[in-house]
Amino acid sequence: MKNLPRYLAISTLFLSSLFYAFSSYAEPLGEQVDSIIESKTIDQVNINQASAEDLAKNLNGIGLNKAKKIVEYREKFGPFVSIEQLKEVSGIGQSILDNNAGKLIL
Structure with a gap:
Protein backbone atom coordinates (compact mmCIF):
# COMPACT_ATOMS: atom_id res chain seq x y z
CA MET A 1 0.00 0.00 0.00
CA LYS A 2 2.87 2.40 0.71
CA ASN A 3 4.06 2.01 -2.90
CA LEU A 4 0.66 3.04 -4.26
CA PRO A 5 1.59 6.71 -4.88
CA ARG A 6 4.68 5.66 -6.85
CA TYR A 7 2.63 3.09 -8.80
CA LEU A 8 0.01 5.72 -9.63
CA ALA A 9 2.67 8.21 -10.69
CA ILE A 10 4.37 5.67 -12.93
CA SER A 11 1.05 4.50 -14.38
CA THR A 12 0.00 8.06 -15.11
CA LEU A 13 3.30 8.83 -16.71
CA PHE A 14 3.14 5.69 -18.82
CA LEU A 15 -0.24 6.71 -20.22
CA SER A 16 0.95 10.28 -20.73
CA SER A 17 4.06 9.06 -22.50
CA LEU A 18 1.90 7.08 -24.94
CA PHE A 19 -0.05 10.24 -25.71
CA TYR A 20 3.08 12.32 -26.21
CA ALA A 21 5.18 9.58 -27.79
CA PHE A 22 5.29 11.35 -31.13
CA SER A 23 5.59 14.85 -29.75
CA SER A 24 8.90 16.68 -29.90
CA TYR A 25 8.02 18.27 -26.54
CA ALA A 26 8.05 15.06 -24.53
CA GLU A 27 10.59 14.83 -21.71
CA PRO A 28 12.36 11.55 -21.05
CA LEU A 29 10.14 9.32 -18.92
CA GLY A 30 12.72 9.01 -16.12
CA GLU A 31 12.84 12.77 -15.59
CA GLN A 32 9.03 12.96 -15.44
CA VAL A 33 8.85 10.19 -12.80
CA ASP A 34 11.56 11.83 -10.68
CA SER A 35 9.82 15.20 -10.91
CA ILE A 36 6.46 13.84 -9.78
CA ILE A 37 7.95 11.79 -6.95
CA GLU A 38 9.95 14.78 -5.67
CA SER A 39 6.90 17.06 -5.72
CA LYS A 40 4.59 14.49 -4.10
CA THR A 41 3.39 15.50 -0.66
CA ILE A 42 2.43 13.05 2.01
CA ASP A 43 -1.14 13.48 3.22
CA GLN A 44 -0.82 11.63 6.53
Missing part, protein backbone atom coordinates in the same frame (compact mmCIF):
# COMPACT_ATOMS: atom_id res chain seq x y z
CA VAL A 45 1.89 10.15 8.74
CA ASN A 46 1.17 7.36 11.22
CA ILE A 47 3.17 8.31 14.31
CA ASN A 48 2.95 4.75 15.63
CA GLN A 49 4.50 3.20 12.52
CA ALA A 50 6.67 5.75 10.72
CA SER A 51 10.45 5.55 10.95
CA ALA A 52 12.46 8.49 12.23
CA GLU A 53 13.52 9.24 8.67
CA ASP A 54 9.90 9.29 7.46
CA LEU A 55 8.82 11.51 10.35
CA ALA A 56 11.64 13.98 9.66
CA LYS A 57 10.97 14.00 5.92
CA ASN A 58 7.20 14.43 6.04
CA LEU A 59 6.44 16.58 9.09
CA ASN A 60 6.90 20.32 9.45
CA GLY A 61 9.28 21.37 12.23
CA ILE A 62 10.54 17.83 12.82
CA GLY A 63 14.19 17.20 12.10
CA LEU A 64 15.95 13.88 12.45
CA ASN A 65 16.82 14.46 16.13
CA LYS A 66 13.21 15.16 17.15
CA ALA A 67 12.02 12.30 14.98
CA LYS A 68 14.41 9.94 16.77
CA LYS A 69 13.02 11.15 20.11
CA ILE A 70 9.50 10.33 18.92
CA VAL A 71 10.55 6.80 17.95
CA GLU A 72 12.45 6.33 21.24
CA TYR A 73 9.41 7.48 23.21
CA ARG A 74 7.20 5.08 21.26
CA GLU A 75 9.60 2.19 21.89
CA LYS A 76 9.85 2.98 25.61
CA PHE A 77 6.18 3.68 26.39
CA GLY A 78 4.33 1.86 23.61
CA PRO A 79 2.17 3.29 20.85
CA PHE A 80 0.70 6.74 21.12
CA VAL A 81 -2.96 6.70 22.13
CA SER A 82 -3.61 10.31 21.08
CA ILE A 83 -1.97 12.93 18.90
CA GLU A 84 -1.76 15.23 21.94
CA GLN A 85 0.49 12.65 23.64
CA LEU A 86 3.26 13.74 21.24
CA LYS A 87 3.71 16.80 23.47
CA GLU A 88 5.22 14.46 26.09
CA VAL A 89 8.22 14.03 23.78
CA SER A 90 11.02 16.49 24.53
CA GLY A 91 11.04 19.28 21.95
CA ILE A 92 7.50 18.71 20.68
CA GLY A 93 5.01 21.44 21.51
CA GLN A 94 1.60 22.64 20.46
CA SER A 95 3.01 24.67 17.57
CA ILE A 96 4.41 21.51 15.95
CA LEU A 97 1.03 19.81 16.36
CA ASP A 98 -0.67 22.86 14.85
CA ASN A 99 1.77 22.97 11.92
CA ASN A 100 1.02 19.32 11.14
CA ALA A 101 -2.71 19.32 11.76
CA GLY A 102 -4.37 16.79 9.50
CA LYS A 103 -1.09 14.99 8.75
CA LEU A 104 -0.75 13.14 12.05
CA ILE A 105 -2.65 9.90 12.48
CA LEU A 106 -2.45 6.96 14.89
Whole structure:
Protein backbone atom coordinates (compact mmCIF):
# COMPACT_ATOMS: atom_id res chain seq x y z
CA MET A 1 0.00 0.00 0.00
CA LYS A 2 2.87 2.40 0.71
CA ASN A 3 4.06 2.01 -2.90
CA LEU A 4 0.66 3.04 -4.26
CA PRO A 5 1.59 6.71 -4.88
CA ARG A 6 4.68 5.66 -6.85
CA TYR A 7 2.63 3.09 -8.80
CA LEU A 8 0.01 5.72 -9.63
CA ALA A 9 2.67 8.21 -10.69
CA ILE A 10 4.37 5.67 -12.93
CA SER A 11 1.05 4.50 -14.38
CA THR A 12 0.00 8.06 -15.11
CA LEU A 13 3.30 8.83 -16.71
CA PHE A 14 3.14 5.69 -18.82
CA LEU A 15 -0.24 6.71 -20.22
CA SER A 16 0.95 10.28 -20.73
CA SER A 17 4.06 9.06 -22.50
CA LEU A 18 1.90 7.08 -24.94
CA PHE A 19 -0.05 10.24 -25.71
CA TYR A 20 3.08 12.32 -26.21
CA ALA A 21 5.18 9.58 -27.79
CA PHE A 22 5.29 11.35 -31.13
CA SER A 23 5.59 14.85 -29.75
CA SER A 24 8.90 16.68 -29.90
CA TYR A 25 8.02 18.27 -26.54
CA ALA A 26 8.05 15.06 -24.53
CA GLU A 27 10.59 14.83 -21.71
CA PRO A 28 12.36 11.55 -21.05
CA LEU A 29 10.14 9.32 -18.92
CA GLY A 30 12.72 9.01 -16.12
CA GLU A 31 12.84 12.77 -15.59
CA GLN A 32 9.03 12.96 -15.44
CA VAL A 33 8.85 10.19 -12.80
CA ASP A 34 11.56 11.83 -10.68
CA SER A 35 9.82 15.20 -10.91
CA ILE A 36 6.46 13.84 -9.78
CA ILE A 37 7.95 11.79 -6.95
CA GLU A 38 9.95 14.78 -5.67
CA SER A 39 6.90 17.06 -5.72
CA LYS A 40 4.59 14.49 -4.10
CA THR A 41 3.39 15.50 -0.66
CA ILE A 42 2.43 13.05 2.01
CA ASP A 43 -1.14 13.48 3.22
CA GLN A 44 -0.82 11.63 6.53
CA VAL A 45 1.89 10.15 8.74
CA ASN A 46 1.17 7.36 11.22
CA ILE A 47 3.17 8.31 14.31
CA ASN A 48 2.95 4.75 15.63
CA GLN A 49 4.50 3.20 12.52
CA ALA A 50 6.67 5.75 10.72
CA SER A 51 10.45 5.55 10.95
CA ALA A 52 12.46 8.49 12.23
CA GLU A 53 13.52 9.24 8.67
CA ASP A 54 9.90 9.29 7.46
CA LEU A 55 8.82 11.51 10.35
CA ALA A 56 11.64 13.98 9.66
CA LYS A 57 10.97 14.00 5.92
CA ASN A 58 7.20 14.43 6.04
CA LEU A 59 6.44 16.58 9.09
CA ASN A 60 6.90 20.32 9.45
CA GLY A 61 9.28 21.37 12.23
CA ILE A 62 10.54 17.83 12.82
CA GLY A 63 14.19 17.20 12.10
CA LEU A 64 15.95 13.88 12.45
CA ASN A 65 16.82 14.46 16.13
CA LYS A 66 13.21 15.16 17.15
CA ALA A 67 12.02 12.30 14.98
CA LYS A 68 14.41 9.94 16.77
CA LYS A 69 13.02 11.15 20.11
CA ILE A 70 9.50 10.33 18.92
CA VAL A 71 10.55 6.80 17.95
CA GLU A 72 12.45 6.33 21.24
CA TYR A 73 9.41 7.48 23.21
CA ARG A 74 7.20 5.08 21.26
CA GLU A 75 9.60 2.19 21.89
CA LYS A 76 9.85 2.98 25.61
CA PHE A 77 6.18 3.68 26.39
CA GLY A 78 4.33 1.86 23.61
CA PRO A 79 2.17 3.29 20.85
CA PHE A 80 0.70 6.74 21.12
CA VAL A 81 -2.96 6.70 22.13
CA SER A 82 -3.61 10.31 21.08
CA ILE A 83 -1.97 12.93 18.90
CA GLU A 84 -1.76 15.23 21.94
CA GLN A 85 0.49 12.65 23.64
CA LEU A 86 3.26 13.74 21.24
CA LYS A 87 3.71 16.80 23.47
CA GLU A 88 5.22 14.46 26.09
CA VAL A 89 8.22 14.03 23.78
CA SER A 90 11.02 16.49 24.53
CA GLY A 91 11.04 19.28 21.95
CA ILE A 92 7.50 18.71 20.68
CA GLY A 93 5.01 21.44 21.51
CA GLN A 94 1.60 22.64 20.46
CA SER A 95 3.01 24.67 17.57
CA ILE A 96 4.41 21.51 15.95
CA LEU A 97 1.03 19.81 16.36
CA ASP A 98 -0.67 22.86 14.85
CA ASN A 99 1.77 22.97 11.92
CA ASN A 100 1.02 19.32 11.14
CA ALA A 101 -2.71 19.32 11.76
CA GLY A 102 -4.37 16.79 9.50
CA LYS A 103 -1.09 14.99 8.75
CA LEU A 104 -0.75 13.14 12.05
CA ILE A 105 -2.65 9.90 12.48
CA LEU A 106 -2.45 6.96 14.89
